Amino acid sequence: MMEFSLWKKLKRRLRKRRKPLWTLGGILIMLLPLLAAPQASTAAELRMEDYNYAPASLIEALQNQHEELEVLLKKEYVCGEEFSQLGRMNVRSIIELLGKHPAWTAHLNGQAQVVMVEYIQDLSDAxxxxxxxxxxxxxxxxxxxxxxxxxxxxxxxxxxxxxxxxxxxxxxxxxxxxxxxxxxxxxxxxxxxxxxxxxxxxxxxxxxxxxxxx
Structure with missing residues (x-):
């Protein structure tokens, strides 16, 4: 995907020039500034001050996660508990979900799953x-x-x-x-x-x- 984007940028630059530089040296000269430009990181770049509603331990655990993670919802009752699956989400979606439910807490378990916890002042059906x-x-x-x-x-x-x-x-x-x-x-x-x-x-x-x- 990045190579395709670079090639599109290169073609736009070539069209703007009066005399095309279709030499290897010319192409390299045009590519250098594009290659040197910083590319977007696939890692989560999360700042705690931007997500102060999320547990600091969770932010730290998710910092280097590149893949989508499975997210579970644990309903913890006064007596009993229930689990349900919320699907796979990227890091930012996980943090934003917490922002929509400020009463929830969350942690990353040993199976690389994010467990959202909702405390309910009631007894479970079971x-x-x-x-x-x-x-x-x-x-x-x-x-x-x-x-x-x-x-x-x-x-x-x-x-x-x-x-x-x-x-x-x-x-x-x-x-x-x-x-x-x-x-x-x-x-x-x-x-x-x-x-x-x-x-x-x-x-x-x-x-x-x-x-x-x-």
Whole structure:
């Protein structure tokens, strides 16, 4: 492509001359200024001050990328995550996409893929269908993928003071937690954390103060 462009420029110069210089020396003389002219680099020439909305680490990682990269979108929920493909993009398109979505973050992973991350204050659809809150084997309030009997812990929150909880709550409520309480939405999730935070293991004085506040 560059050779074709140079030849077009050379022909325009030749047409302007009264006496064509169709000698090798003449052609070289005309080519010299064109060859000496700086050519556009295929590498990404990104200045951080021009893209201050993008992570500096991403700008640095993309500086020497010459090829288009695969771009993924990771939706990271309070519980669960989802991935989708956005296609292949050049470096500037990747940075401009971030500019259109200022709440997103991004990083270059080990597979030379750019992962855009969108944080969503909700539960993923899969989490809404399968999440339970219960106790793990160490007495921690935990979020499970499926019934607690399967022991697929997705997240652990805090350890519960079992003696304090059993003396404060009806046996049916304690048993329900042990069996696993289905989490259907973000309200259920937050309500469970709020309700059982009173029984989190803490200093006795702090525990008493929290008890009186309810």
């Amino acid at each position: 989490c809404k269908q399968h999440a339970f809150m219960s106790l793990d084997k160490d007495g921690n309030l935990s979020l499970f993928d499926g019934p607690p009997a399967k022991e697929k812990v997705m997240r652990t929150f805090f350890q519960l003071d079992m003696s304090y909880m059993e003396s404060s709550l009806p046996k049916e409520q304690v048993q329900a937690l042990a069996d696993g309480i289905k989490i259907n939405d973000l309200d259920d999730y937050n309500s469970m954390l709020s309700a059982y935070s009173e029984f989190a293991v803490r200093e006795p004085a702090s525990r008493g103060a929290m008890k009186r506040s309810y």
